[in-house]
Amino acid sequence: MAREKVFSGEIEKIEVLNSENPEQEAPELEEEEFQELYRLMMLARKFDEKAFSLQRRGEISTYAPHKGQEAAQIGAIYPLNDEDWVVPSFRETAAFITRGAPLEKIFRRWMGDANGQKGLAELNTLPVSIPVGTQNLHTAGLGMAMSFKEDNNIVVGFTGDGSTSEGDFHEALNFAGVYDAHSVFFVQNNHYAISMPFEKQTNSDTVAQKALAYGIDGLQVDGNDVLAVIKAMREVMDRARNGEPTLLEAVTYRLEDHTTSDDSTRYRDKEEIESWNEHDPLSRFKQFLEENGMWSDELADYEKEAEEKIDKAANKAMDMDDPEFDELFDYVYGDMPEILEKEKTDLRKEVAE
Numbered sequence: 001m002a003r004e005k006v007f008s009g010e011i012e013k014i015e016v017l018n019s020e021n022p023e024q025e026a027p028e029l030e031e032e033e034f035q036e037l038y039r040l041m042m043l044a045r046k047f048d049e050k051a052f053s054l055q056r057r058g059e060i061s062t063y064a065p066h067k068g069q070e071a072a073q074i075g076a077i078y079p080l081n082d083e084d085w086v087v088p089s090f091r092e093t094a095a096f097i098t099r100g101a102p103l104e105k106i107f108r109r110w111m112g113d114a115n116g117q118k119g120l121a122e123l124n125t126l127p128v129s130i131p132v133g134t135q136n137l138h139t140a141g142l143g144m145a146m147s148f149k150e151d152n153n154i155v156v157g158f159t160g161d162g163s164t165s166e167g168d169f170h171e172a173l174n175f176a177g178v179y180d181a182h183s184v185f186f187v188q189n190n191h192y193a194i195s196m197p198f199e200k201q202t203n204s205d206t207v208a209q210k211a212l213a214y215g216i217d218g219l220q221v222d223g224n225d226v227l228a229v230i231k232a233m234r235e236v237m238d239r240a241r242n243g244e245p246t247l248l249e250a251v252t253y254r255l256e257d258h259t260t261s262d263d264s265t266r267y268r269d270k271e272e273i274e275s276w277n278e279h280d281p282l283s284r285f286k287q288f289l290e291e292n293g294m295w296s297d298e299l300a301d302y303e304k305e306a307e308e309k310i311d312k313a314a315n316k317a318m319d320m321d322d323p324e325f326d327e328l329f330d331y332v333y334g335d336m337p338e339i340l341e342k343e344k345t346d347l348r349k350e351v352a353e
């Protein structure tokens with residue numbers, strides 16, 4: 001019986017900070033850019049803390065924290081051009097901040113006001129997708145359009161490890177490969193889909209290797225290392241601009257509960273969280289700045305400044321009038337069914353009261 005090897009593949013991982021491999025260097029950035037990255041990470045962390053407390057006070061009904069995932073999200077957005085597109089899922093607050101969405105609007109969205117999503121088109125950013133994995137089709141579709149138009153732009157779409165078990169994810173990767181989409185599928189593997197650990201989610205060792213089945217590139221990166229993420233992004237963006245899509249897996253960890261409605265102590269132990277706290281993306285990056293002579297008194301003071309900025313934005317959001325609810329109903333059907341029309345009227349009445 002004749003037998004020959006018809007396929008083989010491997011997946012590489014990019015790391016920069018605390019790497020034992022001295023050959024791995026930081027991406028080329030100006031000193032101010034390194035410092036700006038730290039400020040963005042601190043601002044995103046403070047947003048998270050504030051949103052949590054607003055939820056506890058009843059100003060926000062549910063919030064999905066990103067603590068621990070700042071490096072992944074900020075590193076994915078930072079290297080993009082304004083003309084590139086961003087497709088978020090639901091945990092991407094740090095990404096929205098980096099893309100330049102006004103803080104008060106982000107708060108407003110978490111408060112349930114559709115006005116919080118207005119104006120995103122100017123930032124070439126799609127609205128949040130809550131149904132898990134569906135946004136991967138948007139990432140594929142936008143990337144295919146870029147390929148058909150033969151332009152030089154790319155799209156970065158966020159998705160979680162849990163979403164990689166959804167059919168949409170696989171359809172998206174398949175189409176992206178077949179049509180040379182300018183797409184980067186950015187998976188934040190934060191180790192859990194609510195209470196489902198990664199080991200039970202899939203029998204694959206990595207998410208990135210799933211790319212190989214679709215004939216696209218797969219790469220893994222330390223997602224708690226903002227410099228590694230920027231390096232990986234620069235590499236895969238260059239390829240995506242030329243019609244070579246990538247599945248980029250950022251290995252990270254959700255340091256908080258899944259949402260404010262979750263209690264993660266019921267499915268993971270303290271030791272695990274503590275061990276990931278030691279890889280906190282903020283403290284790792286701070287250490288890098290200190291070791292490379294880029295830490296300053298101003299940066300040390302920024303924590304307070306960030307808190308003030310966030311408080312101001314939250315107050316502004318709470319002062320805003322006229323929340324938009326109609327759009328919850330308006331774009332679901334071409335012709336709105338009666339039952340939905342009634343729900344819309346009822347909600348309007350309830351809100352007015």
Ligand SMILES: Cc1ncc(C[n+]2csc(CCOP(=O)(O)OP(=O)(O)O)c2C)c(N)n1
Nearest residue numbers: 091130131132160161162163190192193194
């Ligand atoms: C289609 C669909 N099924 C189930 C849910 C409920 N749900 C919300 S988040 C979530 C887990 C998603 O996990 P992952 O993709 O790893 O993203 P993470 O929450 O970790 O950021 C689930 C099952 C949903 N929103 N949509």
